Amino acid sequence: MSAAIGLEDVFVRFPVARDWRGRVTVQAHALNGVSIAVARGRTLGILGESGCGKSTLAQVLTGLLPPSSGRVTGDRDGRISIVLQDPNSSLDPRMPVWRIVTEPVFLHAPTRREALRAMAADLLECVGLRPDHVDRYPHEFSGGQRQRIAIARALSSKPDIIILDEPTSALDVSVQAQILNLLLALQAELGLAFVLISHNVAVIRHFCDEVAVMYLGQIVEQGSVDTVFADPAHPYTRTLLDAVPRIGTGRAHHALDETELPSNRTLPTGCFFQNRCPMAAAGCERPQILSGGAGGHLVRCHRA
Ligand SMILES: Nc1ncnc2c1ncn2[C@@H]1O[C@H](COP(=O)(O)OP(=O)(O)O)[C@@H](O)[C@H]1O
Ligand code: SF4
Ligand SMILES: [Mg+2]
Structure with a gap:
């Protein structure tokens, strides 16, 4: 299936502070080498915690934000819309x-x-x-x-494509499923491609064909939803999927609560997940590449 739209090695940096000459001294590294392909009529899920770059990715895909480097690919006559949270x-x-x-x-x-x-x-x-x-x-x-x-x-x-940036996150739980079901019905009727952005594991699992898991502006794992959710390979994905709802608050609790998300102002050297990873070992101090196994299942971890 040909890609309706995609990103090739996209970086986005936002200036955060400047010196007296106006030169940028601090920048937020929102996207750090993201490549995705959105297939016609299919739903690609983007899963990750707040601040990992999901909305930035949405803005680049819709053409509202030019990447600092890298390319947006796809046929120019394809139309793209966005629905916000x-x-x-x-x-x-x-x-x-x-x-x-x-x-x-x-x-x-x-x-x-x-x-x-x-x-x-x-x-x-x-x-x-x-x-x-x-x-x-x-x-x-x-x-x-x-x-x-x-x-x-x-x-x-x-x-042809609709980007859905956390389309149900602001809604009551009872209404969320109705909206997602409406979207699925419209997709079946109109042959739309969706990019469904969410921090909610269950939403991605139930409504997407493919998933890309993001951490600190990088994709750390990517593949079909069936493969990635049945057999998550990256320690970050596993942590997300292992999250157990905390009694009372209903909020997911996981190991990430005890460690800090690194700042995207100064990116970590080596694996971005190193300081929080239960599997960290020799070799993790080197940059990790997203590399593949069978069926397009890609993982950014030399120990996976
Ligand atoms: N206009 C901006 N100026 C500076 N920093 C930004 C801007 N937009 C986003 N960022 C930073 O980029 C990172 C990713 O943000 P965002 O894409 O909104 O993440 P998400 O949607 O996953 O919560 C965050 O650190 C955020 O603070
Ligand atoms: S490369 Fe090392 S630190 Fe990074 S996810 Fe894999 S095991 Fe963990
Ligand atoms: Mg967002």
Whole structure:
């Protein structure tokens, strides 16, 4: 299957501080050599903790952020949309829903109001909302409904690929599955490719075909969801999957709670996971490369 879009060895650095001449003295190394391929009609999961570079990757894929180095690949006529985590901040509260939903179309080619309202009614129906609600405003909808509006907006430009950046993280647990199921139904109907970004292991496991596990701006493990989840090879992936919900808070507890995530201002030399890795040994002080076994299962660890 040919890749609809991809990244080749992408680095992104953000300037954080400058000296009196304006030269950058400190930078955040958000992405450190990321390569991915998104296949048509499939879902690639990006799994990792907060701050590992997931949203930066999303911004590069959508073309909103140019990489510091590396390339975005793919056919230029393929269209790409994005759905963000928080529908409250991504929907303009002063706009009626028909304008929100059709804004990408309007910006591309100004269209008459009645045509846009009709288009919006169809799009609302596609995402399970009432078509006669086109004149309502965002505050008249629940959180889950607002995320459906954001999905309708993403569909309006008839994309081939939708980037979903933590699309259900701000929603009640009961609503999360409804939104994810809606996305799967739309994918089956429209043949969409998804990049589903999440810190939630269960979400990735249930809704993705492939997964890339990220740590400190690098992919540490990559492969089919079936392979990676049945047989995780990188110590970081294992730690994530071993997490046991803590009684009372429901929050996952794992070994990572006792050690610190290194700063991305000064990257570690050698394996980025070294200071937290239960398997660290001689050889881990050298940089690790993402290398492969059978079936495209890639791991960045010489001891895996
Ligand atoms: N505009 C920015 N300026 C400076 N640092 C940034 C900027 N955007 C992201 N970063 C840094 O890049 C790293 C990755 O951030 P992000 O991609 O948002 O991670 P995630 O989505 O996985 O939580 C973080 O250390 C973050 O502070
Ligand atoms: S290279 Fe060493 S420190 Fe890094 S994940 Fe593998 S065993 Fe752990
Ligand atoms: Mg993010």
